[in-house]
Amino acid sequence: VLLSCFFDAMGTIMGIGDEAKLTDARGNMPGINKVLFVDGIAVAAGGATSSSATTCFVESTAGVGEGARTGFANVVTGALFAVALFLTPIATMVPSQAATPALLAVGFLILSGSVKEIDWADYTIAMPAFVTMVMMPFTYSITNGIGMGFITFVVLRLAAGRAREIPVAMYVVSAVFAFYYLMPALGLT
Template sequence: MLSKHNHKPGLRQDVMAGFIGYFTTVYIVAVNSQILQAAGLPLEKGMVATILASAAGCLIMALYANAPMVLIPGMGVNALFAYSIIEGSGLAFREGLAVVIVAGLIFLVTAFTRLGDWLKTAIPESLKHAITVGLGMFLTLIGLEKGGLVVRGEHSLITLGNPSSALVITSLLTLFIAIFLFAKNVPGNFLITMIVGTIIAHFTGLLEGPGESLSLANQEWIMIPSFSGITEFGFWMAVFPLTIVLIFENMGLLHGQLSMLKQEDKFKKSYQATAFSAITSGFFGTSPTVSSAESAAVIASGGKSGRASLTMAGLFLATLLLIPWISMVPATAISPILIIVGALMVQNIKEIPLDNLSEAMPAFLIIVMIPFTYSIADGMAFGFIAYPIVKFAIGKQRELTTPVVCIAMIFLLEFIMRTLGH
């Protein structure tokens, strides 16, 4: 629970840190809703889902773990949900929400047992980092597509977009501004990018007017997931990669953030809070929330307790009033954010031992196959299947763990089932 010792200096610092955390992450409302739109959810509903899931996540983190973390739908996780689980697996949107809830429940089990620590040590670091890099490459590709910077080629899979078109010119101008703001470490750089990008789109004739105000009476605040496919193999093959990404991403982020805060003792409850929050996301209608990398900005700004998260929860709820204006944000203002986030995730490649063939080759397959197959699950499958094959080939089978072999066999079985038409 929140501390009873509300000393004014500490309270003021937490509230200010909460404001900073909000302004560095509110971009997710526009970005995530556009990704959810690709999965078939109307833009306004995607904004409501993103806002409610973020507010609920911050509230859970504040009340349960008393930690200054911001929980929002994860970049990369949302792409996995929209492009692999919904589009790739052919599941209906509400069936995809059921996948989110089941993955969240498994995540919760690992948070309350030693299963999470066991998986963390059993899965090779090279594969975990490769998944992050592959997600980064995938987000970059989506960003380039949204901005019209790459298009389907006449004689190739993709080619450069028309450099003289208003779409490409607007995207490039916004991208260069975004890179400048990010390199200068300007606070709220992504939010500023969206605002400036929207203004540029206005002058290039790409901007539509604001949408209608949110109708509170007709709004579907809670979505009912469909578990109709839970007995099918394809449903569980969608749950599988989402669960893996949720466990590893939150473990890594929380360890780093709480070390920065010097409150490592809060890891267990913070990890459990992220699992609870991920489950609620499925009922709000979005991909799972994670502990955002921007939590570092909250901590750096002096956030020490859950009061910072509580502040962010309130600010996210207030964002419901801004939906008509957020709906104006064009794809050209979103694409630079996806590209920069992708670039940040790709930096994990330096953690992969590229001079070790048995680690580098499976990792490489994950990295290239995620964007090239347009499927995060398929990209992961190639790497996990290749891992034991390479280890056996060079006589390092003793380095294999039971979970890795089991995961490889599950992915291989899924490929065989798909080949046979099941």
């Protein structure tokens, strides 16, 4: 659960931050600690109340793509959700496929901004990026996509004899993901 919450939030926050031009020249997002803290509190509060996930969602990129920057769009969205509580019986009549156009727009925004920055000439960068992008929709999980991308990065860098270029944290996180994926085969779930 920790891996899922953290990497879903991190992937979403960085994707939205990049789209909103909130990242610096190195791709870092100033103040991300505060964002992750608030997200962590929301996840804990959601769990304590037995509600569904209260983390940030990649669909938020749709608002950013339309110009939302200050947080006022979030206030409006929250107010509309409060109104929607009373309209839930009507809302359940709308099929989940109705969200498809918004998700396609989000995917387009993410791809049009981020993919062009990938160094496609270096297969130890390009292949993990590709695996990450492909595994997210196939596994229906941002976390699984990121995990597979991390593992692919480490394996390819090791195979290319570039082990010194791999940060220690990447080894650790990749090992944790590998164990996480092997747990069912080991009978640990």
